[in-house]
Amino acid sequence: MKVIECIALTKVFQDFWGRDRVRAVDKLDLDINPGEVFGLLGPNGSGKSTTIKMLLGLLYPTSGSARVFGKQPTDTAIKSRIGFMPEESYLYRFLNARETLDYYGRLFKLDRHERRRRTEQLIDMIGLKRAANRPVGTYSKGMARRIGLAQALVNDPDFLILDEPTTGLDPIGTRQIKDVIRILGDRGKTVLLCSHLLADVEDVCDRVAIMYGGKLQKLGTCEELLTQNDETQITFRKNEKLLSRVREAIGQNGGEIISESHPTLRLEELFLRVVGQAQRDQLETSGAESTVGVSAFLGGDHRGVDLVSSLVEAGKKPAPGLAADAAGTAAPAGPKTDVLEKLTAKADDVAKTKPEEPKPSPIPSRQPNKAVLDRLMGGGEDKP
């Protein structure tokens, strides 16, 4: 059974007089299989959150249908298997962290002992032990987000829905979210992730979908989507002679070919390409249009320097035409680009190392505590 099944799911927001105003989700067909980590991407206002809200029964579809665990989204029975972290933390300002988690635990009908156990462990995990007795109304944004994460995990969900979980979180918190996703994924849980941090999505997601204007633009596994099957990439040991000969005629002689593969795109590039394409096709969107560049008045002396496009440009390997695709402008030249290039290159390095084994995080005490999670979730697993 699919965890999520959307068939021609459509949501049209109306105004007070019942006139259609916004087609936020348009004939969306989407399946999510059990055990999958699914990334839902799209520019601002492309209908991601709206889709999620329909899956939770917070909004009712205008037409089409959505099934969660084979049931109507409004069915309360399925909700005990779902954990939801909304796009912002909407908490009771007058409760403290402990009371908040205890409250949500009660809503899942957990008994007192279990509630206390999970509350303590979660507070430990999100690193708010010190602040646990303060009203959450006094929390900073990121602290509140952490509570949001904890409350989504309190029932050890089979299906975790995270709507932009990393906004407002520090790098450690971001890292922790990734770890949570990975651990849950390893334990066969299903995760639906909305995020704008494409590098992270690329790291953790099995499949991604890109939405634009409420419509699905691309859907597939990361591998499928990012592999460019019409190009081939050959890597061989450095050999000047050979290189020169390869330069002359690559197909003639056999040097030692170590690997032969198709070059892969970064997800970010794919994203820009898809969205750019959609925009060039003049698809309608009710959300934000993808524009590049910074308002001219912000430019100062460097009037017209496309900061954003240079950012995008700088960090990637040469992919001919892409910059033009995405930005519609050529990469600018100038002294600034260098600095930016360095900066982003660095980020790129970090990103490149990420797919490897999870590294210990810089602050040991805040280390994403896999053990804690395991223990926490283990409680649920022991039970039949």
Place this chain on the structure above:
Amino acid sequence: MTIENFALIMIGFGAIIGVITLIYVLKRAFSRQAGELGGWEMAGARQIITAVAKTAVAEGLRTRIASGFVMLVVASVPFFYLTAEGDGTIKGKVQMFMTYSLGFSGFLLALLSILFACRSLSNEISGRQIFGIVSKPVPRWQILIGKFAGVMILNMLLLTYVGVTTYIGTLALVGGFKSNLHDELITYGSFTPAQAAAAVESLENVRGMGKEGMESPIIAAISNATGLPQQKIGETLLRLPEATRADLRRFDELRRQVLIARATIKPEIPEKQIRAEVEKRLAKMQEDGTLPSHMTERQVREELDKQMFGYFATIAPFDSQGWILKGPPPPKGEELIMSVRYKMHVPQVIPAINHPQTGAKLEEDMVLCIWAIGNPQSAHYYESVEPVPARTVQEMEFPVDAVEADGTIRIEFGNIDPRRVDVVFDVVKDALQVLYVVGSFELNLFMACIAMLVPLASLTAFGVCASTFLSFPVGALLVICLYLISSSMDFVKEAMAVTEDYMPDTVTTDILVRKTVVDSIGWLLSIGDIQVTERLLDGRVVGWTDLWADVWRYLLLKSGATLMIGVLVFRRRELAAIIV
């Protein structure tokens, strides 16, 4: 255009708007539906309702606007204690204090219930905390019931506080009087401290009927307790300041008529017989052809009604009238007393004269009459011949043993005033009742507090229901309006001229429509306020039967129905849809 036409047009207009609104609401509720909404399940309801209620209480105690109200309630009772004055007597003070502390807290709590019930859920929807609840396995009806329960718990906490502090305040006022009396008995009456203490103590044991002067049971009680002869006590009391002496009698009244729980028995009105008699006479008149030609049948019937009921309630000069009241079998005890509470009506002012036979002076507006209680054949038959003030509520005490073994009370009134006046008892409107002790003040206060919860529950249900489709200030204002209309419904009825008195002989459709509309609004808005403060002031019991009728009708039925409507609306509501 006549007034009737205008009224009909307006009513029609209102009806059209109402229908349009209804269609709109129904359309919105049922159109864009994905399918059936799950969630009437009962399993685990208790836990979730408790959780929601607990959070609502926390909100009430921790957020500022709600806790401000709580503080106001908490501060008001001591304030009224400090300012209680009344007519200056101890009875007046206590009555004043109780009126204000219960009355005002009742009003504050009503506002608190409304504001809080309207705010809690709608704020949660606009603040989107509701996302976190609805995305959990929580049926929506449990959220509403949880909110209702939370506000009611808060109400109960505060009402407990109000009840307890009112009780303590009353005791403190009484204690103040007693210690003052104690001191004055020593300074003015030259009692020893021990004697003074015993005398004060004995005030609680005064038994029997209140009488003036040396026959007063107060003197007997003090004499008993101190061992001093009654004569001496009387002299001592005369030396006390005037105010204290008055208070002594007032305190006895307070004990027996206020700080007590007394049940009420009303005379049986043979309504059926009267109606039958009216019909019989009417039929006879029709048969004989003596119906007055200028009157409709309905008018004649009303006239006959008036005559017959009047006959039942009017006592002509030198006539007498008996009533039979059926109460519970009387409690045993020689010294127990009951009272007849009555209000005599005389049509005109009666001048002061001297009685032609006895020569005793009869004051203005005092009616000389005989009250006789009990079966004249039995040993326990009491009679009093006294001039009694007309037009004010009077209480006349009599020993309980006048009540017959099966609870029957016979009362006979003789109008023997030489000035030949008609005396009218509006029996239908509670102008004659018998009050008897059924319990203590503590019990009564407790019952009163429970009864005060019923209107609060109605308002809370209104508020919770409103909060499912209205945002905070709008919903609260609406419910406050409804509350104000509901508490001034009598006035509204008067203003709309739909009370019995205004009903003309021929009822037109216009009037009928107006009456129906006003009456049904009155019914819809009634919140089950049974005026407990007034009862407490007279020491009338807030009985289980009244209480149960109130609870059943308003708490279970009406609040239940209101909440049900709220649940139906809430279940249909798209919680994440934002209407700006």
